[in-house]
Amino acid sequence: MAESAVDGRDAFTALGEAVREALGERGFRTPTEPQRRAIGPIARGRDALVVAPTGTGKTETAMLPVLDALEGEDRFGIGALYVTPLRALNRDMRERLEWWGQTLDLDVDVRHGDTTDYQRSKQADDPPDVLVTTPETLQAMLTGKKLRRALEDVEHVVVDEVHELAAAKRGAQLTVGLERLRELAGPFQRIGLSATVGDPEEVGKFLTGDRGCRIVEVDVGSRLDVEVRQPRVTDEDERLAGQLMTDADVASHVRAIDEIIADHDSALIFVNTRQTAEALGSRFKKLGTDIGVHHGSLSKEARIDVEDRFKSGDLDALLCTSSMELGIDVGHVDHVVQYNSPREVRRLLQRVGRAGHRRDVVSSGTVITTRPDDTLEALAIARRASEGEVEPAAIHHGSLDTVANQIAGLVMDVGEIRAMEAYEILTRAYPFAEVGEDEFKQVVRELAGNDVVWLDEDRDTLEKRRGTWQYFYQNLSMIPDEATYTVEDVASGDRIGTLDERFVVNFAQPGEIFIQRGEMWRIVEIDEDEERVQVSPVADPGGEVPSWVGQEIPVPYEVAQEVGEIREVTGTQLRGGATPEATARDLRRHYPADEHTIAEALDPLDRHEAALPTDDRLLVEFRGRQVVINAHFGHTVNETLGRLVSSMLGQRTGSSVGMEIDPYRIELEVPGGVAARDVVEVLNETDPDHLEAIIELSLKNADVLKFRLAQVAAKFGALKRWRGSGSNRFGRDRLLAALEDTPVYDEALRAVLHEELAVEEASEILEAIQSGAISVETVGERTPLGRGGRSSGQELLAPENADASVVQTVRERIQNDQVLLFCLHCQDWESRRTVKTVSDQPACPHCGSTQIAALNPWADEVVQAVKADNKDDEQEKQTERAYRAASLVQSHGKRAIIALAARGVGPHNAARIINKLREDEDDFYRDILAREREYARTKSFWE
Known part of the structure; x- marks a missing residue:
């Protein structure tokens, strides 16, 4: 039930004398709105969800009544848990809680993954009154013998940032953890602290296991x-x-x-x-x-x-x-x-x-x-925010890898448990209330087959076995283990950033372009052993379209629909003869922007001559092999419809179909002979009831499902440790075939459908198209609105300066690189130094010769080869290369040393670079970079 009325002018009167005195000392004069409305119910022991923005005193709203209840109590164990998704509680909050603890003579401590063994032991022997912890650390605490005794006294659990946990598997895991805690401590008070959400009642059920919850929601709009x-x-x-x-x-x-x-x-x-x-x-x-x-x-x-x-x-x-x-x-x-x-x-x-x-x-x-999409989207979001129209939390219902994880947790808690008792505890948690007995049994059998637990079918019991302990502690977190690849600029050798394993497995290959650090990069090489991606900057970003622009925050269906409604209204006005300025003034009465901003957003509409794509009208435009479905349905619906169309067209033609989506477009690159009418036919003739099956079939050929399958398999104990990489694609295909009829596959598919796609909503769109509620128009050209998605992600690029900056980067890097100078005449002098400190025409300080070889700074074996009396074949080659390098230095001085210092540029290529006629010094470094890129691209073939 939602709380709307103010419970009292001064909620602090619900607190005891010691806490009220501390409030005065702390400078609290009057309660904030969440405190006015929630402290009373919480002080009376009610379960509660407090929904309010950061900085409105939510922490004190929850903790003051809890601290008041704990103050003066005599207990051995932990009285209250404060669970936060942040690994380490931010310093300000920790200091505040510790101040309250010291003032009220209560021990407040923190426990997470970085807590020392000494501190852990101390907490087990002498438990604090309040323990701040993470969802994952609570999982481990529930299995410890001494800590279980300490947890028996828990009377209050506060879950911070519950909106973040509600939409994640680690939150689903926590809900079962709280039911396991309830088995140990009995019923306890649950208090959730949340930012604004669209479905607070649903989040309240998530928090309490649907046992009733007082909801205090502060209107921020x-x-x-x-x-x-x-x-x-x-x-x-x-x-x-x-x-x-x-x-x-x-x-x-x-x-x-x-x-x-x-x-x-x-x-x-x-x-x-x-x-x-x-x-x-x-x-x-x-x-x-x-x-x-x-x-x-x-x-x-x-x-x-x-x-x-x-x-x-x-x-x-x-x-x-x-x-x-x-x-x-x-x-x-x-x-x-x-x-x-x-x-x-x-x-x-x-x-x-x-x-x-x-x-x-x-x-x-x-x-x-x-840009226009950006502006209209922001206008829709601003209006919806002022009206409190917030997106719901996407709770993971029935995630079977979490079920597997918590079955192992229950066995770790007590050593042996009846299977149906474990099922009853698990399904008390709200996200798992609908898990059927058959599903549960399939998960149990999968765990038993993977040596995670022992299943005694005659006694219907689950028991620990040797692999249970190792599995459980390797899987304390439901966040999948994922490798991180270092991104390195082949020009400078500098570390640009990192890429997630998901990106490298699903997308990355040489030649592909992506955006990182606000700049475009082309992949040169992927080193899977070193977990490194070498890239080169794109010299002319204005002429390139990135294949991938980073993980975008998905725009919800409702926001995209409102953008479509705005285009319908304003486009109709413009076509009726209204000027963009007059239309902008009219729209300004409903949305918070100045006339210039709105007029700029309406510019593509003013230039658009084809049928208008709106919230209830699709426009399919095509030219050559490019097809764009203008569709205002948001990311996940467009992703689903795009997969449908690309899959069906691919089946018909026997060729692959390229796809890019944004909240307002599905962009396809189709085989020759495919026309807009073929796209419309797919939308008109696909049975909405068959959509999920078609999508599932298409996903079997997609890396996104195979990648997720490997992650889920690890959480089921089917893989001890999996490291995905491009070289394992055949292995992932075999994994898919092996696990297709198991709960592992079912969960991987469910997770992809839940997080990446929107099959139910897309089915409703197909029904609306086929009933005529949504119209579909076509046009044989690219339109201003259809082209609007192409500029996404390029706002911070610098086309005019990118090439010059790359040249300067290469110049600075080579000048600061080290080189080994070795005199071939006397063979007595060698010196390591940076390129910039080398003279224009180096000479040996011992014999005065200019026959100086410029070598890799660690090429000691080349020096030894030159000096060797009886050379083997490899030493002969090394000696020959050293003399060729020295010949270049004699003829061209420092210019040769610069070329030879470049990566993968030997004497042969250095000579070609040096001898090339050019007017611009920058071209010299451009040619060096071109050779370095070629080396990085091809070295795996000839090394």
């Missing part, structure tokens, strides 16, 4: 002031573009954000990816803006440093990703900037909600958009 803005390009931006090595549009974005920072005391600038954070941060650095960068790839020390500097006022702004969403305290923030659409309503609410946390203060924010 009415306290939100958001403006959507695409900056106007000025003459100043044209000048600034050169300084920032970008174009005028991006310069206008940087300038506009810089002005917002200057107008406020402290601002957070949120971006959607780490790459954007780095790229945008580098431009602010060139501009001299006093800003720090904060994201998950930075070291813990670097993050703490910028948090502290921002909180103390040394920085005016913090540029961050979702790393700043989960409750990290950085003091007062008076404005939030979101760069590009936030993609989801909940994300906008959570981010902008970080501004103006004091009671009755409006949270203000600006969304800076970069």
Whole structure:
């Protein structure tokens, strides 16, 4: 049941005298809204879910009544658990809890994966009153003999950031862990703390096992002031573009954000990816803006440093990703900037909600958009946020690998358990309430077959066996183990970043283009043994389309539909003779943006002459082998429909069909002879009831399912440890064949359908198309709206300067590389030094000869080969190469040394580079880089 009325003006009266006195000492005068409405019910022992933005005192809302209940009690064990999905509780919250503990004479301690053995032992022997822990560490605690005794006294469990856990398997795992704790401690109070969600009742069921829950939800939409803005390009931006090595549009974005920072005391600038954070941060650095960068790839020390500097006022702004969403305290923030659409309503609410946390203060924010799709999407999200129309949490119902994991956990808890008793405990948890007995038995048999547990079918019992302990502790977390590949620039040798194993397995191959760090890169080589991807920068990003632009936050169906509705209304007005300016003024009455921003977003509509794609009209456009289905259905529905169409067209033609999707388009590259009518035929004639079967069939040929299957198999104990890589593709095919009729396959398929696709919604779309509720039009040309997806992800690129910057990078890297100089005349002098310190015409300081070989700095074996009296064949080759290198140095001096210092460039190729006629010195380094790329690409064939 939802709580809407205020329980009392001063909820602090529900607390005991010691806590009230501490409140005064801490400076709490009046409760915040969540505290006013939730402290009373929680103090009376009610299970509760508190839904409110970060910074509104949610932690104290939950913990003050809990600490009040624990104060003065005499117990041996742990009285309360505070479970957080963050590995280490942020320092501010930890300090606050420890202050309360010290003031009320309660012991508050933290336990997670990095806790020392000494501290763990101390906690088991002398348990704290309150233990802060993670979902995974709770799993381990439930199996420890001493800790189980300590957990018997638990009376309260607070789950922080429950909205994050509700949508993840680690949250589903926690719900069973809480039922296992209930077996040990008896019923206990459950309190959840959540950011704004669209279905708080569902999250409440997730928290309590559907046993009833008081829901206290703070309305944040009415306290939100958001403006959507695409900056106007000025003459100043044209000048600034050169300084920032970008174009005028991006310069206008940087300038506009810089002005917002200057107008406020402290601002957070949120971006959607780490790459954007780095790229945008580098431009602010060139501009001299006093800003720090904060994201998950930075070291813990670097993050703490910028948090502290921002909180103390040394920085005016913090540029961050979702790393700043989960409750990290950085003091007062008076404005939030979101760069590009936030993609989801909940994300906008959570981010902008970080501004103006004091009671009755409006949270203000600006969304800076970069293109028409981006603007209309942000407008729809801003309106929906103000109305409280938030996306629901996508709970993982019935995840069978989590069932397997928790069966092992239950056996670890007690050593032996009746199978049906384990089933009853498991299905008390809300995400598993619908798991059938037959499904459960199949999972048990799979675990027994994998030597994870012992199944005594005669007694219907599950018992520990030798492999149970190892399996359980290797699988404490439901986050899949995934390798991380280092991305290395072949030009500079610098580390660019990292790529997840999922990307490398499913996509990466030489020649493919992707975006990282705000720049485009082409894959040169993948070294699976070293887990390294070598790349080269794309010299002309303006002429390339990335095959992959990073893991996008999926845009929900409802947001994409509203974008379609906006296009329907405004497009009709424009076609009726209204000017873009008048249409923009009309739309401004309903959406928070200035006329320039809206007019820019309407520009493609104004130029679009074909039928308008809207929320209930598809437009299929084609030209040559390019087909675009303009469809306003969001990421997962478009992904599902795209897989359907590409699969069916592929079957008909016997050829593969390329596919790219965004929330508003399905872009296909089709074989010759395929026309728009073939696409329309698939949409009109596919039985909606057959869609899931068609999608499943298509997934069997897709790496996404095979990759997920290997992850799930590991969680079932079917694989002891699996490391996916491109060379294992045949192995993954065999794995698919071996596991197809098992619960492992069923779970892998369920997870892909749940997280990546939307079969049920796509089936409804097909029904609507076939009934005429959604119309389908075709046009034999590319349209302004259809082409709108191609610019995605390129906002921060610098086409005009990219080539020059790459040349400079190569120059600096080679100048700083080391080289071994060896005199072939006297064979008595050798010296290691950086290339930049070598003279224009090196000579031996011992004999004065200029017959100097420039060698790899670690080529001691070449020196030994030259000096050897009786040379073998390999030494003869090495000696010959050394004399050829020395001949080049004699003829061309330092220029030869530069060429020879390049990677994979021997005397033969160095001579070709040196002797090539060229007007520009930069071309010399371009030729060196071309040879290095060729070496990286081909070395696996000839080494």
